[in-house]
Amino acid sequence: NAGVTQTPKFRVLKTGQSMTLLCAQDMNHEYMYWYRQDPGMGLRLIHYSVGEGTTAKGEVPDGYNVSRLKKQNFLLGLESAAPSQTSVYFCASSYFDQGDGEQFFGPGTRLTVL
């Protein structure tokens, strides 16, 4: 049982390049989330999904797109990376509505945009 895994762990991009971050969970969770963590800013929700085939915007969605084609995977895309997207990205998943349970986080992806 690997829990929540993220690929890649580190990435350096040049401004304007695109990339996709992959999140996978093996806990059969319905809900999945993408956060970014910046120094002094805590965790901010980018996008989330309440089930396969669904996505919704979080607090800071601009510049990102997501897809949830399979229940176990949640992809975060950057179409044209900007230095402001330099951050640590965390994926999380949960089974219940958050009022009932906890979110399980992946180890993070450290992204640098030059």
Added chain:
Amino acid sequence: DQQVKQNSPSLSVQEGRISILNCDYTNSMFDYFLWYKKYPAEGPTFLISISSIKDKNEDGRFTVFLNKSAKHLSLHIVPSQPGDSAVYFCAAVPGPSGYSTLTFGKGTMLLVSP
């Protein structure tokens, strides 16, 4: 507008003493509160939670207190251990009215010295 506030960026405590981490919130609709712990280069992990119908929840060395009238909660760690050194995030979620997302504070870095 920051709805969950952790006003102390850092806290230093000696091993064996009590650590008290504070969190304030402004949204009166918040109904459920969680604390997450994060070590460097790892994802956050769930620590303890409390529902608004309670004023205290205890789990081993960790106790969370909730003062709804003051919109304040605190995490007490007794006794503190060096392994507790980490960043602690307070998070909150509104009551059950459809799906709700977590709102995180900016975190407090706890350093427990031997």
